[in-house]
Amino acid sequence: MSKRSPNRPPSNRQVWILGAGFSQPLGGPLFEHVFSNAYLQLAESVARRECTSDQLRSLKVSTWRAATTVYAEGRKSGFWQNAEQFLQVANDALGDFENSPYRDVLGKWCDAAFRRNNLASLGSKFSDIDRSILSGENLDTPRIVKVVIDHRYMLQYILYGARELLAVQVSIFLFRTESLISKSERWRPFKHWMRQIRNGDAIVSFNYDEAVEYLARQVVSPNFLHCLLPDENPETGRPLLLKLHGSAGWETTRGSGEAQVTASNSHLSFLQSTEKQPFILAPGPEKFEKTFKSIIRDSSEGVIRNADEVHVIGYRFPETDMFAQELILSSLRSNTKNPRVTLVLGPDNSNPARKRAKALLESAAPGRVRVAEAYSQDYLLSYEARHRRAVSRTDFNEVFPRK
Incomplete structure (x- = not known):
């Protein structure tokens, strides 16, 4: 097991909101590229x-x-x-x-x-x-x-x-991931980031892939994260992973409607059967009001409302998912701790998606949104150093200048 950094107090709850831009540096595709x-x-x-x-x-x-x-x-x-x-x-x-x-x-x-x-x-x-x-x-x-x-x-x-x-x-x-995580340079910033996660922290992911789960198992321990399934209750004593769009690693039975969702026993196990299908949800109200159990929605709202700091990594608030957008923004508005919010969508300050995401976050956390002029991997690799020094606006801007 890798050595864990002791710098951050346990009471300082960090919430990480992940989109496709988180996995892209590791080789994950954007939605514009799949089905090609x-x-x-x-x-x-x-x-x-x-x-x-x-x-x-x-x-x-x-x-x-x-x-x-x-x-x-x-x-x-x-x-x-x-x-x-x-x-x-x-x-x-x-x-x-x-x-x-x-x-x-x-x-x-x-x-x-x-x-x-x-x-x-x-x-x-x-x-x-x-x-x-x-x-x-x-x-x-x-x-x-x-x-x-x-x-x-x-x-x-x-x-x-x-x-x-x-x-x-x-x-x-993610195929042959064990050797990739241990040897590939592209995984290094993500391994570093995973070692900073603490009890009380939470990861809210909109990604179908299992990159976070693989990192936790390989870098820390197999049971380090609690990846909450739709029919479970959150556990204390472990960081939470909340996957609001479902997961390629979850499965249910075809044609079974509200059947129980389970974690698959092996990678892409539905390829060995016509009876199982991956539990992947379309954007919109279905995942909150019908198929998806409310426990993951409620847990996501709760961790954002109680966060001391929020990091939005590679998530651009897509126009197709207004329910998820409202969940994040309303939870930020309800947070009485006035957390700092950091947005990481690459260094291009002319990017319309980044401008829109920043404006949305500003509407919920006015004066507390900072844009990191960095790619996901840059931000994650510098996270420990940034956390030690970024106690004020000046210190933060020394690490990632604000544009």
């Missing part, structure tokens, strides 16, 4: 290695290709610009498909994707649970003789494939 042909090829190489049979691999890859086809059509038409927007639009349409204005066009794209990727001919290879999903029948009903596919169930199946594909693509950089 290049990332699809990477995912297919993972399937060739991880799927337990050629039949299972063929089904997985065909579904992923269909999801990529629909994604490409929607992006070309301006319906969405990245993976999260795709999940949001498709998920909303699926919720009330008959009345959705997207019904006909999504149905047309799904039908073409199924035909192009030969999914209809794979009907005989579907497991019973896949047959029930596609036909809309109950498994207890003995009338399932053939797969009856309509556009709604095509879209539902493509969404299953999209979540799987997204989980694989955001996790590719």
Whole structure:
């Protein structure tokens, strides 16, 4: 176990809010990059290695290709610009498909994707649970003789494939992680940061990947962080990891609605089954009001309300996720400690996303928001030194000048 730094008092609660920009220096993709042909090829190489049979691999890859086809059509038409927007639009349409204005066009794209990727001919290879999903029948009903596919169930199946594909693509950089963490220079700032985390601290992550979990296990100890699952209560005595968008490392049973979410036993274990799917959620109210249990939402609000300092690393407050934005800003407004808030979105002060994020944070913490002119890895590597010296505005600006 690595030596822990004793500099910070235990009562000084630090909260870290992480977005995709946190994982990007380690090789994690941004949402604009996933579902591309290049990332699809990477995912297919993972399937060739991880799927337990050629039949299972063929089904997985065909579904992923269909999801990529629909994604490409929607992006070309301006319906969405990245993976999260795709999940949001498709998920909303699926919720009330008959009345959705997207019904006909999504149905047309799904039908073409199924035909192009030969999914209809794979009907005989579907497991019973896949047959029930596609036909809309109950498994207890003995009338399932053939797969009856309509556009709604095509879209539902493509969404299953999209979540799987997204989980694989955001996790590719974590393969062979044990050797990477111990040897690669790019992990050094993140290892340093993990050693500074204390009991009472919390990490609120909007990332699907498991980079934080891998760091904790390799750098400190396997049980160092409590990664809160939707049906658990927070533990005292361990730092909290709160994943508001779900995780590639969580799984549930397909077609089970409000089934229990569990941590998978192995990396991307859903690749060995057609019954399991990664627990990945689209932006919007669903994750707070329906599928996602309120305990993670409430815990996230609580740690931000009680923070002594808040660090926003690589999170740009995307326009598609207004519920998460309101959670963060309202919790900051309710914090009576008046914490300092540091925003880290790279050194480019002309970046519109950074300007917008700063303005949003200023609305909740006026006069207390500082922008670090640094990339995520720079800020994390200097965190200990910055914490010792940044006791005033002058000291802080000596380390990261304010723009």
